[in-house]
Amino acid sequence: MATPTPRRTKVMKQGRKVRVVAKIRGFSDLEIGSTTAAAVTPWISVHKPKGDASESVTISLADKSASRKESWELDYCYEENEDNEIFFKREIEPLISGVFCGHHATAIAYGARGSGKTYVIQGSKEKPGLAMLAVAELLSKAEENGTSVMVSYYEILHDHVYDLLDPKQPEVPILLDAQGKIKGLSQVPVKSISEFQKSILGRPGYSKPLLKIGAEFCHRSHKGLIVHVSPNGAKSDTHCMGKMNFVDLAGYEDRRKSIDSFNMVDNNKINKAIYALQNVVYSLNHNESHVPYRESKLTHLLRGSLAGTGRIVMINCLNPSFCQDSIFMLSLASRACQGVSRAVPESIKKTCQGVSRAVPESTKKTNNLARPTILSSQKSQLCGNVSGNTKKTGSQARLYEKKSHGMVSTTKARKLFDEASHLAKPEKMSEKASSSLDNVSTTEALIKEEGKLPADALEKLSAGAQKDAESAPTWEKEAFHLAASGTQESSTPQKDSSVHGEKDYEEVTPIIMNGKTALGFVGEGQNLDKENQSSLINEGGSPPISSQLQELSYKLKQLYYSSTPLCIEMPEKNDAPTSLDIMEPKTPERNVKVEEKCEVAGPWERFSTCSAGMKKSLVQEYVNFLNSASKEELKKLKGIGEKRATYILQLRENSPEPFKSVDDLKDIGLSAKQIKGMMKKEVGGLFN
Numbered sequence: 001m002a003t004p005t006p007r008r009t010k011v012m013k014q015g016r017k018v019r020v021v022a023k024i025r026g027f028s029d030l031e032i033g034s035t036t037a038a039a040v041t042p043w044i045s046v047h048k049p050k051g052d053a054s055e056s057v058t059i060s061l062a063d064k065s066a067s068r069k070e071s072w073e074l075d076y077c078y079e080e081n082e083d084n085e086i087f088f089k090r091e092i093e094p095l096i097s098g099v100f101c102g103h104h105a106t107a108i109a110y111g112a113r114g115s116g117k118t119y120v121i122q123g124s125k126e127k128p129g130l131a132m133l134a135v136a137e138l139l140s141k142a143e144e145n146g147t148s149v150m151v152s153y154y155e156i157l158h159d160h161v162y163d164l165l166d167p168k169q170p171e172v173p174i175l176l177d178a179q180g181k182i183k184g185l186s187q188v189p190v191k192s193i194s195e196f197q198k199s200i201l202g203r204p205g206y207s208k209p210l211l212k213i214g215a216e217f218c219h220r221s222h223k224g225l226i227v228h229v230s231p232n233g234a235k236s237d238t239h240c241m242g243k244m245n246f247v248d249l250a251g252y253e254d255r256r257k258s259i260d261s262f263n264m265v266d267n268n269k270i271n272k273a274i275y276a277l278q279n280v281v282y283s284l285n286h287n288e289s290h291v292p293y294r295e296s297k298l299t300h301l302l303r304g305s306l307a308g309t310g311r312i313v314m315i316n317c318l319n320p321s322f323c324q325d326s327i328f329m330l331s332l333a334s335r336a337c338q339g340v341s342r343a344v345p346e347s348i349k350k351t352c353q354g355v356s357r358a359v360p361e362s363t364k365k366t367n368n369l370a371r372p373t374i375l376s377s378q379k380s381q382l383c384g385n386v387s388g389n390t391k392k393t394g395s396q397a398r399l400y401e402k403k404s405h406g407m408v409s410t411t412k413a414r415k416l417f418d419e420a421s422h423l424a425k426p427e428k429m430s431e432k433a434s435s436s437l438d439n440v441s442t443t444e445a446l447i448k449e450e451g452k453l454p455a456d457a458l459e460k461l462s463a464g465a466q467k468d469a470e471s472a473p474t475w476e477k478e479a480f481h482l483a484a485s486g487t488q489e490s491s492t493p494q495k496d497s498s499v500h501g502e503k504d505y506e507e508v509t510p511i512i513m514n515g516k517t518a519l520g521f522v523g524e525g526q527n528l529d530k531e532n533q534s535s536l537i538n539e540g541g542s543p544p545i546s547s548q549l550q551e552l553s554y555k556l557k558q559l560y561y562s563s564t565p566l567c568i569e570m571p572e573k574n575d576a577p578t579s580l581d582i583m584e585p586k587t588p589e590r591n592v593k594v595e596e597k598c599e600v601a602g603p604w605e606r607f608s609t610c611s612a613g614m615k616k617s618l619v620q621e622y623v624n625f626l627n628s629a630s631k632e633e634l635k636k637l638k639g640i641g642e643k644r645a646t647y648i649l650q651l652r653e654n655s656p657e658p659f660k661s662v663d664d665l666k667d668i669g670l671s672a673k674q675i676k677g678m679m680k681k682e683v684g685g686l687f688n
């Protein structure tokens with residue numbers, strides 16, 4: 001008999017935009033028929049203090065290696081016996097009326113591999129998934145109120161977006177118009193649910209099968225469906241009332257499980273997208289001023305729906321039998337909804353305490369104050385195979401203290417001299433700075449952050465963290481990856497053999513900043529200058545390069561914040577040279593005020609001022625060049641071949657000046673690391 005289905009939107013916490021729920025998948029017939037007990041041994045228990053009406057639930061996972069249970073708190077958990085219809089009634093249906101009033105809704109399924117994401121979103125013939133159920137409901141409502149329904153269907157593989165409804169030009173750039181609407185994805189009208197099921201959902205993925213893993217071809221990508229609702233006869237891209245997004249993310253897999261280089265690339269890209277999404281969810285839930293949408297193609301694409309009044313349901317799919325990756329996913333999920341306007345019922349608090357490992361009072365306090373309330377037991381268990389950790393708790397306590405006092409970022413330590421654009425920035429860091437190279441030097445941006453970083457924290461963190469890293473659980477290992485990344489990862493394969501032939505081994509790791517935990521991209525070892533890397537893990541003090549750069553950055557920072565403009569004026573757009581061959585650093589125009597300042601300042605300050613201005617000018621010229629050069633001229637740039645040059649021209653057809661900063665080169669598939677490398681080469685080339 002069907003269980004009553006209380007609507008859940010009412011319990012959306014005030015100030016919380018994103019609802020985070022779990023769905024434990026049912027055992028498949030194959031598993032039930034399995035002879036191994038492990039395949040069918042349940043390992044999850046859910047505590048719902050008020051049954052279906054609980055405002056939050058505690059999910060406990062039995063860690064078989066440590067033979068104990070660890071618990072996490074989410075907004076709700078749907079168990080094995082609660083099928084897609086129940087989920088739909090409670091979570092999705094209440095959002096549908098909002099779509100007809102111009103609001104957007106998004107449901108995203110994510111989790112470990114094989115955790116039932118596709119089953120939840122797409123469903124099967126017998127059991128329709130959320131997308132099917134929603135389209136049926138939207139169609140019936142659209143018929144009642146004279147609106148029409150159109151859909152877009154896309155796939156994201158290795159940071160490339162493919163339009164599944166336009167086989168002629170499958171790959172699309174992600175261009176958003178001023179309202180944040182996506183341009184480039186085709187939209188197909190849907191009249192009936194059977195047509196939708198057959199001709200839309202039934203379509204095979206475009207990119208299948210591009211990757212060969214071991215002996216078999218593997219196809220792991222994110223898939224998304226956008227259902228647009230618009231008044232009859234109106235073009236949905238101009239008169240769209242609201243839209244619903246359904247996203248079936250590729251499954252998370254610990255990259256250390258990768259069986260070969262292809263699989264490693266695959267895992268890195270997928271995990272990066274998952275972490276980027278978590279960062280966005282975290283920022284949205286915490287009402288942060290900067291939401292890092294541009295960290296991945298998916299979040300960039302979803303931006304219009306996630307921002308503003310959009311409602312989001314994150315569905316953390318869980319494997320019903322033991323799965324290490326599910327532990328990690330659940331820990332991430334709980335982090336996204338913690339620490340914000342949460343009135344946790346006493347009964348739940350007690351339950352959590354009951355299952356937690358003893359943690360020093362001081363640690364608990366600082367932890368609660370300083371960051372999303374991840375129980376220390378959660379942290380220590382993210383890897384699942386952590387043994388007694390009194391020692392680790394000690395070190396954690398030290399970290400927490402630093403966090404609460406002042407914004408310790410492990411990534412800051414690692415990334416001191418790397419791309420600022422990779423970091424999930426602290427709230428106060430302006431968009432201007434975050435868009436990196438074109439506005440402010442990356443070093444400067446980092447130093448801006450570093451300014452908030454107690455000097456000893458960085459040292460202790462990098463040294464202490466390194467020591468603890470070995471015994472730390474997965475997420476901590478990744479966070480403390482700063483020292484290891486350079487050496488350890490240097491042995492990883494250098495070549496991404498996907499169709500696009502890029503090498504990009506960026507990894508994303510949890511980072512801690514402003515006392516909060518978020519996730520940020522971290523370029524792996526290859527990204528970092530070796531000398532700088534070693535400096536970061538050297539307890540003995542800053543090496544010369546580090547201190548020089550810091551000094552230079554400090555100067556840049558001062559200049560950036562000074563009200564006086566730099567003594568270089570940006571060239572007018574019309575003056576842009578047509579080729580880098582004729583590009584020369586502009587002679588700074590004389591500006592009396594600045595000159596006075598420069599004269600008062602010493603030669604070093606003067607030099608720093610000019611260098612910063614040169615850089616800004618050069619970057620702007622580069623951007624102008626990208627927006628105006630011919631194909632042949634574009635190909636003269638390092639890193640831009642026939643394919644990318646063609647792509648740039650296509651982008652320019654859609655928008656006259658698609659590049660606002662060099663960061664926008666990410667839209668043509670370049671990573672921040674590659675962009676930085678290109679700029680370095682161009683600048684270096686001037687001195688050849």
Ligand SMILES: Nc1ncnc2c1ncn2[C@@H]1O[C@H](COP(=O)(O)OP(=O)(O)OP(=O)(O)O)[C@@H](O)[C@H]1O
Binds near residue numbers: 029
């Ligand atoms: N509720 C359920 N009841 C029974 N079987 C299920 C249920 N959910 C999923 N399954 C089965 O479990 C298997 C994995 O499910 P599914 O393909 O949806 O996982 P996934 O997370 O999308 O996998 P991947 O990570 O490979 O994309 C499939 O065989 C599916 O039929």
